[in-house]
Amino acid sequence: EDQVTQSPEALRLQEGESSSLNCSYTVSGLRGLFWYRQDPGKGPEFLFTLYSAGEEKEKERLKATLTKKESFLHITAPKPEDSATYLCAVHPGSGGYNKLIFGAGTRLAVHP
Amino acid sequence: ETGVTQSPTHLIKTRGQQVTLRCSSQSGHNTVSWYQQALGQGPQFIFQYYREEENGRGNFPPRFSGLQFPNYSSELNVNALELDDSALYLCASSLEPNQETQYFGPGTRLLVL
Numbered sequence: 001e002d003q004v005t006q007s008p009e010a011l012r013l014q015e016g017e018s019s020s021l022n023c024s025y026t027v028s029g030l031r032g033l034f035w036y037r038q039d040p041g042k043g044p045e046f047l048f049t050l051y052s053a054g055e056e057k058e059k060e061r062l063k064a065t066l067t068k069k070e071s072f073l074h075i076t077a078p079k080p081e082d083s084a085t086y087l088c089a090v091h092p093g094s095g096g097y098n099k100l101i102f103g104a105g106t107r108l109a110v111h112p
Numbered sequence: 113e114t115g116v117t118q119s120p121t122h123l124i125k126t127r128g129q130q131v132t133l134r135c136s137s138q139s140g141h142n143t144v145s146w147y148q149q150a151l152g153q154g155p156q157f158i159f160q161y162y163r164e165e166e167n168g169r170g171n172f173p174p175r176f177s178g179l180q181f182p183n184y185s186s187e188l189n190v191n192a193l194e195l196d197d198s199a200l201y202l203c204a205s206s207l208e209p210n211q212e213t214q215y216f217g218p219g220t221r222l223l224v225l
Contacts, residue, residue, distance in 0.1 A: 004154075089155075096168070098210060100155070
């Protein structure tokens, strides 16, 4: 069964304290791995797509990496405005449609 | 270029009623997917519409149905509402139906009493 597990469930950081979020996945055939940011009561905001092991993408203080079994979202010197829930999702190989399987997310709180 | 929009933003219904949620896709996107997000959980795929037809469905009962119109906008209909249907309903659009990044709207918060 296709599955995505994110850890930790919640993370509290001080401003400037770098850390990493983990996304472990089990999928029949990976067509893509996606990271989204979601603010309370709002829709997910697209951050990155990764397609193959070894691939890396960067955007401001965020860097996403991908291996054959997991992905990491590294946050360097975070600021309070980085506080949000970060969602990881996979697009499995089966089917001809855009079904994303999401993890439950990591709730990040960055304090000044 | 306009992003994905959804209406209404909030809705309160009672058990057994029916509800219709609406979504306009991002400019140039011909594919719309719907997701249900319960509190504290990740979104769950309901179904996808492409060329005005449902071309993929998740683990949701038939009382969840949809439509897509020639302008690519879409509706989600839920009949015989249950308390567990209370959730944030998200619409996402993409350029094509497979292996494409999806862009989400702000969602409709549905509360079933």
